[in-house]
Amino acid sequence: MTDPTPPSMSGEEMHALVERLYPLCRSITGDGLRRTLEIVGEHLPLTVTEVPTGTEVLDWNVPKEWNIRDAYVKDAAGRRVIDFRESNLHVVGYSVPVSGTYTLEELRPHLHTLPDQPDLVPYRTSYYAETWGFCLSRRVLDGLGEGPYEVLIDSTLADGSLTIAEHVVPGELADEVVVSCHVCHPSLANDNLAGVAVAVALARGLRRPRYTYRFLFMPGTIGAITWLALNRERVRLVAGGLTLACAGDPGALTYKRSRRGDAVIDRAVTYVLRDRPHEVLDFSPYGYDERQFCSPGFDLPFGSLTRTPYAQYPEYHTSGDNPGFVTPAAMADTLDALTQVVEVLEGNRTYLNLSPYGEPQLGRRGLYESLGGRSDTKQAQLAMLWVLNLSDGEHSLLDIARRSELPFAAVKGAALALLDAGLVKEKA
Amino acid sequence: MTDPTPPSMSGEEMHALVERLYPLCRSITGDGLRRTLEIVGEHLPLTVTEVPTGTEVLDWNVPKEWNIRDAYVKDAAGRRVIDFRESNLHVVGYSVPVSGTYTLEELRPHLHTLPDQPDLVPYRTSYYAETWGFCLSRRVLDGLGEGPYEVLIDSTLADGSLTIAEHVVPGELADEVVVSCHVCHPSLANDNLAGVAVAVALARGLRRPRYTYRFLFMPGTIGAITWLALNRERVRLVAGGLTLACAGDPGALTYKRSRRGDAVIDRAVTYVLRDRPHEVLDFSPYGYDERQFCSPGFDLPFGSLTRTPYAQYPEYHTSGDNPGFVTPAAMADTLDALTQVVEVLEGNRTYLNLSPYGEPQLGRRGLYESLGGRSDTKQAQLAMLWVLNLSDGEHSLLDIARRSELPFAAVKGAALALLDAGLVKEKA
Amino acid sequence: MTDPTPPSMSGEEMHALVERLYPLCRSITGDGLRRTLEIVGEHLPLTVTEVPTGTEVLDWNVPKEWNIRDAYVKDAAGRRVIDFRESNLHVVGYSVPVSGTYTLEELRPHLHTLPDQPDLVPYRTSYYAETWGFCLSRRVLDGLGEGPYEVLIDSTLADGSLTIAEHVVPGELADEVVVSCHVCHPSLANDNLAGVAVAVALARGLRRPRYTYRFLFMPGTIGAITWLALNRERVRLVAGGLTLACAGDPGALTYKRSRRGDAVIDRAVTYVLRDRPHEVLDFSPYGYDERQFCSPGFDLPFGSLTRTPYAQYPEYHTSGDNPGFVTPAAMADTLDALTQVVEVLEGNRTYLNLSPYGEPQLGRRGLYESLGGRSDTKQAQLAMLWVLNLSDGEHSLLDIARRSELPFAAVKGAALALLDAGLVKEKA
Structure with missing residues (x-):
């Protein structure tokens, strides 16, 4: 092609x-x-x-429409140990707003990791059950102390x-x-x-x-x-x-x-x-x-x-x-x-061979090389023979390309040449 | 299952x-x-x-009905060298009664062995041609002398x-x-x-x-x-x-x-x-x-x-x-x-999806886990999706199990859950 | 067979x-x-x-009808370096008559060889475009001097x-x-x-x-x-x-x-x-x-x-x-x-089983060996069972031979035996 x-x-x-x-x-x-x-x-x-x-x-x-402006889990030192601004994957999609102080133990049910891929943050959503959560790498989770943590999800879930x-x-x-x-x-x-x-x-x-x-x-x-x-x-x-x-x-x-x-x-x-x-x-x-x-x-x-x-x-x-x-x-x-x-x-079309009894004489129409006996046959000529043989109304050009294992462009080109020569017409 | x-x-x-x-x-x-x-x-x-x-x-x-009480080939010493009481395979099934004295040569046409399995006794019958015979191991046959032998088949073949x-x-x-x-x-x-x-x-x-x-x-x-x-x-x-x-x-x-x-x-x-x-x-x-x-x-x-x-x-x-x-x-x-x-x-049934335009919302019916984004999908949920998709009246649960390569029990369970939820009905 | x-x-x-x-x-x-x-x-x-x-x-x-009597390319010494009388492949089929003197350079467009098979002469024709040419081995072509050569094709292309x-x-x-x-x-x-x-x-x-x-x-x-x-x-x-x-x-x-x-x-x-x-x-x-x-x-x-x-x-x-x-x-x-x-x-025919409910009893018709229980089954008997089972009007003997993987002669023989026994008839 x-x-x-x-x-x-x-x-x-x-x-x-x-x-x-x-x-x-x-x-x-x-x-x-x-x-x-x-x-x-x-x-x-x-x-x-x-x-x-x-x-x-x-x-x-x-x-409801969900929007979010910020979200984090801050440690006692005020450091964002989980930070929406670093990656939006850190917040479970459609999390409801939350603001409060949590120990790690209290937070755990809201934390999602990938134990088998400890360096990666998972992607999680909860579109149809109102909840909230954070996603983080297993490695970061393993480094977290007992808390308490300041937790914020500044989101809205409202008509929109x-x-x-x-x-x-x-x-x-x-x-x-x-x-x-x-x-x-x-x-x-x-x-x-x-x-x-x-x-x-x-x-x-x-x-x-x-x-x-x-x-x-x-x-x-x-x-x-x-x-x-x-x-x-x-x-x-x-x-x-x-x-x-x-x-x-x-x-x-x-x-x-x-x-x-x-x-x-x-x-x-x-x-x-x-x-x-x-x-x-x-x-x-x-x-x-x-x-x-x-x-x-x-x-x-x-x-x-x-x-x-x-x-x-x-x-x-x-x-x-x-x-x-x-x-x-x-x-x-x-x-x-x-x-x-x-x-x-x-380019896919279905044509009808207008000269279906025997092969039409392609040579006198300039569609076939005149010197016979050569053992190689050109793709274009093969494509014309395939189009003529299968244009019985049951086979599209795509069908012909699939059956002949020829490039679609060759099959389409052959069909257009035959159309020009009046040997096929498009099926109504 | x-x-x-x-x-x-x-x-x-x-x-x-x-x-x-x-x-x-x-x-x-x-x-x-x-x-x-x-x-x-x-x-x-x-x-x-x-x-x-x-x-x-x-x-x-x-x-005719065939019954047999005893059968043997006894040597000159009165020893049963072939004995129905040892194994009923020794007598050709439907053997007609016989009683007489035979040399080994005369007996041979009535003796069946397995030359390639010399220790085994073959099983033979002759239901529809009235004849008689004994089956024995090749090894036993090879040990038999020329006879004469006393031969008995105490059978009856009579209306019954x-x-x-x-x-x-x-x-x-x-x-x-x-x-x-x-x-x-x-x-x-x-x-x-x-x-x-x-x-x-x-x-x-x-x-x-x-x-x-x-x-x-x-x-x-x-x-x-x-x-x-x-x-x-x-x-x-x-x-x-x-x-x-x-x-x-x-x-x-x-x-x-x-x-x-x-x-x-x-x-x-x-x-x-x-x-x-x-x-x-x-x-x-x-x-x-x-x-x-x-x-x-x-x-x-x-x-x-x-x-x-x-x-x-x-x-x-x-x-x-x-x-x-x-x-x-x-x-x-x-x-x-x-x-x-x-x-x-x-368990095989054919159901009709009553909500065939798009997937029905399984989540609000409690049929789907609420936390999206997880890369593993439970078999039960997959089974529900298959049942919904193929319950067009043309596919039975067995068809669905074969196509989905899921256990039949999972497919059937999914169908029953969907039936409970009013999402499918049994095809009339 | x-x-x-x-x-x-x-x-x-x-x-x-x-x-x-x-x-x-x-x-x-x-x-x-x-x-x-x-x-x-x-x-x-x-x-x-x-x-x-x-x-x-x-x-x-x-x-037009084509006939040819002689053709050659002669060198200055009068030697036929390409000679129709040696092999008719040397002339392009349907060559029009030609007679004249040509240098090798002038001849080249009319000479056909197989560069990849230098010892072989190709076969070429030009049925529907009036031209002429010679075919020769690449090795002979490589040995030709610049000429001039005397060229003759004594052919006729005329109504016939x-x-x-x-x-x-x-x-x-x-x-x-x-x-x-x-x-x-x-x-x-x-x-x-x-x-x-x-x-x-x-x-x-x-x-x-x-x-x-x-x-x-x-x-x-x-x-x-x-x-x-x-x-x-x-x-x-x-x-x-x-x-x-x-x-x-x-x-x-x-x-x-x-x-x-x-x-x-x-x-x-x-x-x-x-x-x-x-x-x-x-x-x-x-x-x-x-x-x-x-x-x-x-x-x-x-x-x-x-x-x-x-x-x-x-x-x-x-x-x-x-x-x-x-x-x-x-x-x-x-x-x-x-x-x-x-x-x-x-030998291909389609038969109808006239006793299609259960197998007909082949034994009483002499078509089945009487001694049961043998583990080998003769091809002829298998062929009869196949012919009986598939002679429902939908399967020819060839279909049965293909399906059973039995020799056609065995299947045909079985059908003729069943025909003789009145168990099948030829489908009208």
Whole structure:
């Protein structure tokens, strides 16, 4: 597959966006999320929707909005031994406000560590049970004396709204290709600032596409639920979709199939990946927002593209998932694969052979080399023979590329040459 | 899969039953068969049916009844060199009476040995051709002088009846699960006293099941043919069946699929076996009475469960297949696998997700842990997500367990929790 | 599979036919092709059809007829440094006449060599672009001085006709099995004189077959197109077909499936090949005339049988593909496999079990050994059980042989025994 256009953003530019977004304290609602979308909006025009607390969305209700200004655990000397300003991971997401003095013993039920990874701070949230807590490394916890400690969480949990943002690239068709990124995790780079950055780059590279492309930047689960609730009719237009996450770690690309298992998006992505190290997983109802898009009532053709899947790398949901963990090269590779997926979706057509009895004489139409007997056969000619043979109305160009194991660009080029020669027509 | 109830019989108890039944001279008819069923009847109430000689059953007729009191070959010194009282294998089953004096040369056409296993006595029958014979070890044959010998077979082959026995455990449903054991082999332990003992134990362990369970103890081939002839209409109720044989040798469990290949019984047994050493074979029209149940006119969903399959162990159909060859542990393992198959069949249901658009909010129903972000996910929660996602009316719990690779008990537990929460209902 | 009849031609006789045909200068038209068919006609009565230049055949037109008497490149000393009389490969097929004096520099665009195989002469044609050229070994080219050279090609390219030949063995059925050999290559032995010789031997061995067998000897591509154009209705009768080529090299047999992929011909050939070293390839629209027979408008059940496939051996389309490259043993092996394919096609039937409830009692019909209990089971009895079990109208004998992994002859023998016994009847 040849792609003469350079990518809209380099790996380094995407990495710079990750670094810029990294310090913000995102959650499923609140100002950190809004600020993140503002920065994304500098690269990509976004339509932002605020959905008020309490709105019924499918089986759920939009939760209260959470905001936080500061949080710490101070020792007797007034030193912040746990400090929100150092890393927003130190506070359990959606912690209710607290202010008081606690001994270590009293604090322990509110402290979360990773005993097996003693240098890392875990990521924890409690969206739907009102509680509070701090996350810290095991090593820091082991160094803490008995206290007492001054504890503050200066947060608010109140009526407000949930924020979702969309960028649409209109196409010739109303049918949509959707890329969805969760954007609710605080200082975690691979999960999912890398996905956000790659999505931004992909969106910026689209030029007058055939399909309409919709990019969704939303909090995980409740964001997808809210968007689906607001778009129950529109989803009928979804021709294919991907959740994009963990897009920047050095591992191989991983595709998780849609619930349908063999939708066009499944065939397109697995076809593109066959030329690089990759893994393909069957659908399972756990992971990212494909859980919602592929719920049985919707059953949308949504797969999930990641590099190393969630929970399969030790840095997952810890302070180890920082900008140093994601690389420009990995993000550029993810973008390149997605660009090829788009090329396949855009170029995929089904043609009908208008001269289906025997092979048409390609030579007199200038489509076949005249000197026979050579034992090597050019890819372009092979591609024409494949397109002619399988253009019976049952096989798309993607099907033909998969069956022939030829590059999609060669198959598409062959089809266009045959179209020019009047030997095929597009299937109605 | 958790099973808090202890098995109804221990491996040792099953082995004791094998040892008690072992000396009886069973055949496809006769008093040895009746006495065997009496002893089984001490453990399990049986309905015994006697079908008279000559009765037309499908393409066959019930044969004459065979009984034997004594048989021997005596040398000139009056010593029984071949003695029925030492082992009933020494006489070819269904031998007609004989009394006379024979030289070794005259006897030879009536003597059967195993040249490759010179210490073992073979098992031979001649049900449908009237003849007589003795079986002995090659080593004994090699030690015999020229004779003459006094030969006696004190048998009768006369009008009588064929005996079949059934034990039924009534369930909520008229639909039946059938377990069939052939019980026509004389002193052979694995083939099939072990199968009989395991079937007895399985039957005794059933408590108010949903399906009706029918246990058949019948002579091979003609017994199954007779039962099918008497139950041509009833077999429509068979939801699944197994022939059970060779259930006590130390080899791995082996499942042979039904003729249909992917019936519920096939899916249940192969699912249960995946956690232990096992082998799965495709259907073939040779083996045990699945040959009859799976004949094309009936085509019942009958598989066959054995440990090492027939003819695949050197002791098969020889005096080596004695109680020392079968072990309490192997029989307990077969019983355990069957118990799990029953649990799967009993618990298998198809549910409908009543909240199919997006995931329902499990947390507010107390079905989901409230603290998010942890990288380990509990099996119970995964099972709920699988049940919700696949409960579209097309997938049973067994299908879901197979697809998710979760324990059936976890999937069933998840479904019951969701049922309690009003999130699913049973499909009508 | 037992075949008591010796083959109609030995490997040596087939090889002698290859050697006799080898020197002729064949092309897609002309007297070399006609002379070839005359020699084939000495072994097999042929119906020869001449189709005039310009005739419209599907998307093509029959080309002008090409004939050549002599051709050379002479050096200043009058020595033929390239000489058609030494090998007809030296002239590009369909070269237009030329006569003149050329320096080496002027000649070079018309000279074809194989730089990687410097001792071999390539095979080249230019059927549909009017040009001329010579083929020679790289080593000879490297030894040529600057010239000038006297160049002659004494050819004619004029209105005439294209020649195709058929041999038909009428059968009980109008349905046809077709074997097609391209016969347009000049001095190339494996591609395809070996195929022609094996086809001749196969045809000569047929005796009162059930199917009608049609053997086609035609130029590649345009010959098949012409035959299809003349037989657009008849092709509905094709029950199965093979293109036969590269039938004499020492490599393993290779079967390329029809476009349909699982037609009876595909199942028959792959079944026969399972007992020998072989390879099976999926259909692709490149290769021999299966390209035409399997074009989507016709979609005939045509596979392709070769030994080493085209272009996969270094001698392919070079002077290395001479009679020394093909062996009597390889041709005899190809013939033997084809003979077995014919036996399968001829013997394949679908029967209905007339006693489908339970197994019928084979013993009283003399179809089953009377002494039970033996652990070995005869193939013939197994075959009867398989035929009875699968003769439900959905499975042919070939299906049963494939499923049971028994020899086709055993399955067929079992079916005939059951037919004699009135237990099965042929499906209408």
